[in-house]
Amino acid sequence: MLTIVAKIFKTLNSETEPFQISLALCFAMIAGLTPLWSLHNFIVLLLVLILRVNLATFILAWLGFSGIAYLLDPVLHAFGLHILTADALKGFWTSLYNSTLWRLSNYNNSLLMGSLITSLGLFVPLFFLSNMIIRKYREHIFAWVMKSRIVQVLKASKFYGIYKSVSDWGGLS
Amino acid sequence: MTKWLRWQGLIAFVAVVVFVFLAWYFLVNTIVRHSIEKAGTRVVGARVELAKADVHLFPLGITLMRLQVTNPDNPMSNALEAGQIDFAIDSLNLLRRKIIINTMTMEGVRFNTPRKTSGAVNFHKDQRRSETSKDTPFAIPGMFSFQLPDIHEILAREKLESLEQITNLREEIETAKADWEKRLAGAPDKNTFEQYQARAKKLQKGSKGISGTLTKASDLKNLQKDISKDLKRLKNIQKKFARDKKNLTKKLDQLKSAPQHDVDRILNTYNLSSDGLGNVSQLLFGDKIGGTVKKAIFWYGKISPLLTKVGPRDKKDVTEKPDRGKGVYIRFKEESPLPDLLARQVGVSTIIMAGNIKGELRQVTTDQATLGLPLEFNFSGVKLQGVQSLNVKGSLDHIDPNKAKDQMTIAVQQYRVNDLKLSATDNLPLTLKNGLANLNLTASIGEEILDAHIQVTMDAAELETGNKTSGNQLQQALHAALADVSTFSVNARVTGPLDNYKVKMTSDLDKILKNAVGRQMKALTNEFQDTLRAGIADKIKGPMADTSDSMSGLDSITQEISSRLDLGNDVSGLKLF
Numbered sequence: 001m002l003t004i005v006a007k008i009f010k011t012l013n014s015e016t017e018p019f020q021i022s023l024a025l026c027f028a029m030i031a032g033l034t035p036l037w038s039l040h041n042f043i044v045l046l047l048v049l050i051l052r053v054n055l056a057t058f059i060l061a062w063l064g065f066s067g068i069a070y071l072l073d074p075v076l077h078a079f080g081l082h083i084l085t086a087d088a089l090k091g092f093w094t095s096l097y098n099s100t101l102w103r104l105s106n107y108n109n110s111l112l113m114g115s116l117i118t119s120l121g122l123f124v125p126l127f128f129l130s131n132m133i134i135r136k137y138r139e140h141i142f143a144w145v146m147k148s149r150i151v152q153v154l155k156a157s158k159f160y161g162i163y164k165s166v167s168d169w170g171g172l173s
Numbered sequence: 174m175t176k177w178l179r180w181q182g183l184i185a186f187v188a189v190v191v192f193v194f195l196a197w198y199f200l201v202n203t204i205v206r207h208s209i210e211k212a213g214t215r216v217v218g219a220r221v222e223l224a225k226a227d228v229h230l231f232p233l234g235i236t237l238m239r240l241q242v243t244n245p246d247n248p249m250s251n252a253l254e255a256g257q258i259d260f261a262i263d264s265l266n267l268l269r270r271k272i273i274i275n276t277m278t279m280e281g282v283r284f285n286t287p288r289k290t291s292g293a294v295n296f297h298k299d300q301r302r303s304e305t306s307k308d309t310p311f312a313i314p315g316m317f318s319f320q321l322p323d324i325h326e327i328l329a330r331e332k333l334e335s336l337e338q339i340t341n342l343r344e345e346i347e348t349a350k351a352d353w354e355k356r357l358a359g360a361p362d363k364n365t366f367e368q369y370q371a372r373a374k375k376l377q378k379g380s381k382g383i384s385g386t387l388t389k390a391s392d393l394k395n396l397q398k399d400i401s402k403d404l405k406r407l408k409n410i411q412k413k414f415a416r417d418k419k420n421l422t423k424k425l426d427q428l429k430s431a432p433q434h435d436v437d438r439i440l441n442t443y444n445l446s447s448d449g450l451g452n453v454s455q456l457l458f459g460d461k462i463g464g465t466v467k468k469a470i471f472w473y474g475k476i477s478p479l480l481t482k483v484g485p486r487d488k489k490d491v492t493e494k495p496d497r498g499k500g501v502y503i504r505f506k507e508e509s510p511l512p513d514l515l516a517r518q519v520g521v522s523t524i525i526m527a528g529n530i531k532g533e534l535r536q537v538t539t540d541q542a543t544l545g546l547p548l549e550f551n552f553s554g555v556k557l558q559g560v561q562s563l564n565v566k567g568s569l570d571h572i573d574p575n576k577a578k579d580q581m582t583i584a585v586q587q588y589r590v591n592d593l594k595l596s597a598t599d600n601l602p603l604t605l606k607n608g609l610a611n612l613n614l615t616a617s618i619g620e621e622i623l624d625a626h627i628q629v630t631m632d633a634a635e636l637e638t639g640n641k642t643s644g645n646q647l648q649q650a651l652h653a654a655l656a657d658v659s660t661f662s663v664n665a666r667v668t669g670p671l672d673n674y675k676v677k678m679t680s681d682l683d684k685i686l687k688n689a690v691g692r693q694m695k696a697l698t699n700e701f702q703d704t705l706r707a708g709i710a711d712k713i714k715g716p717m718a719d720t721s722d723s724m725s726g727l728d729s730i731t732q733e734i735s736s737r738l739d740l741g742n743d744v745s746g747l748k749l750f
Contacts, residue, residue, distance in 0.1 A: 035500075042190070045186060046186045048182075049189075050180070050182040050183055050186070051177060051182075052177055052179050070497065073497045074494075074497075080500065081501070084503040085503065090505070093503075094505040097504075100265065100269050104269070106502075108502055108505070109502050110500040110502075
């Protein structure tokens with residue numbers, strides 16, 4: 001776990017493009033909030049592996065979002081139930097229900113529907129927000145953090161040793 | 174473009190997918206086995222075990238090896254064991270989360286096979302205990318007795334109504350006597366009439382002359398009036414007393430028949446009448462038929478809920494809070510509706526002691542409402558060992574769960590029965606050594622109400638009744654009558670709600686036994702009746718004598734009233750002038 005955290009710090013501080021980290025966060029949000037063994041998560045996995053998305057960030061964020069999903073479960077279920085039982089959408093859902101591919105996707109599960117709509121809705125805002133935060137971090141916070149006393153203490157710790165070793169691997173993104 | 178893409182990621186993706194597929198492939202057999210065991214155990218309430226599950230992909234299907242379903246009432250035996258179950262699954266429908274099986278075969282199905290280890294599970298233990306401890310729903314009346322009960326014990330235990338009536342009458346007589354004595358105390362008596370005599374004598378000696386004569390006439394008239402009034406009062410008392418006494422005498426007479434009522438009541442209580450033999454079919458066959466019905470209802474209770482076990486389809490279902498991380502599946506209208514689980518045809522080969530029985534089940538599903546067809550079954554076997562033919566067929570119709578209608582018929586021809594113990598009591602040990610049975614059963618359950626008719630005719634029967642020379646005359650007569658029986662029939666009617674049904678049985682054995690032992694039973698009853706009557710008479714003798722004495726006590730009141738009336742009449746008849 002420490003290695004992954006160290007990698008994230010290394011990524012944040014490296015030349016890795018902010019979009020690579022932001023995309024990792026966004027895809028992790030979809031994979032983490034929605035039930036794991038769903039058809040769409042194979043597509044997410046494919047995209048994560050094909051696009052130059054930062055894998056360490058994806059893995060850690062996925063774990064984080066899984067925890068959030070557990071906490072938000074009742075809300076996501078209620079939201080999905082509301083969408084699936086909306087009279088206006090009944091015809092649409094019925095047509096999907098009669099398609100084998102869509103049935104395979106488990107779209108008619110209240111939790112999957114609620115979490116997928118939520119994560120897709122937050123995908124673009126989270127992408128731009130995290131992009132902006134990473135840039136601000138690199139421009140303003142990184143130098144200040146490096147000079148802070150706490151970092152000086154951390155540099156003497158085991159974690160810093162890991163961080164250094166990860167940095168020495170080079171080019172992992 | 175390369176800034177955004179890394180093509181080697183595609184290889185990683187393929188590797189991950191292949192890994193997941195391989196993991197599934199190697200684990201799927203175990204997953205399927207565990208799923209079946211877990212679901213089956215939950216439904217049955219006892220361990221369901223599977224030796225092996227083999228999922229094959231081309232064509233997609235599953236082979237299950239040695240399925241064992243533990244009997245919840247006897248965890249050391251399997252209610253059902255199947256050697257091999259094979260079925261192919263419709264792949265396209267599986268993608269739609271529907272398990273549709275066109276043909277399934279079940280080979281080597283056996284019942285009541287022994288287990289090496291107990292198949293009990295904890296979660297239904299208490300429930301099972303309560304089910305088994307429940308009384309059988311038909312009450313078997315007390316077995317007729319072959320020994321005379323001890324009269325002394327009976328008389329010490331039984332409350333005699335005649336004795337109670339005698340005591341009550343005595344109290345009533347005593348109360349009436351006291352009441353009349355009190356009333357007589359205030360009535361004209363000897364003293365009163367002596368005073369009248371004194372008044373009369375005085376009048377005779379009274380003053381003379383016209384005025385004296387007139388006064389005397391007036392006083393005399395008053396005296397006669399007073400005497401007449403008291404006499405009238407006494408006559409009234411005499412009349413009312415005579416009426417009361419007549420009532421009490423009538424009650425005393427009625428008491429004489431009270432001991433016979435006690436005798437009759439006690440005879441009925443101790444079943445000492447040949448009517449007790451009228452329920453012998455219930456005694457001999459009731460347990461066996463009742464036990465079978467109970468077992469059948471237990472399994473029916475397990476199976477019938479599965480026929481209507483559908484997923485959430487209405488608003489009420491989806492508003493129930495699901496487990497965390499599960500959500501609920503919302504159903505929409507399908508163009509070609511199919512249940513989630515359906516086996517269109519299941520071929521079953523069953524092995525019983527008599528041989529092989531083949532049959533099939535059709536339309537096996539957990540959602541008959543969607544399928545619109547009932548489950549049907551038909552099993553038959555011919556030229557079996559000890560059975561000429563066996564046929565079982567029926568249907569379970571739960572298309573409308575609120576109007577479920579299930580029916581079944583069983584026909585067994587020429588079933589050879591050997592050493593079937595019908596009664597193990599000391600009074601009448603009875604074993605059916607040999608016999609050829611024909612059995613017809615029709616049963617239906619509609620809206621939880623059972624109506625079943627079982628008819629068994631037994632030919633070439635050989636009944637063994639223990640030692641024919643031992644026991645009293647009655648037992649010997651029974652032995653002799655049963656030994657001569659070579660054919661008999663038994664009819665059972667089981668009706669009522671599933672949790673409170675009644676079993677009513679009739680058999681021509683009832684009549685045979687009743688006729689055979691009627692005379693002996695009558696003699697035995699008479700002997701008992703005489704002894705009982707004597708015992709009761711002895712017990713009520715004292716109180717009855719006391720009551721009669723009390724009754725005699727009323728005679729003194731009669732005499733007293735008569736003597737007062739005589740005195741009154743004497744005074745009234747005096748010649749005063």
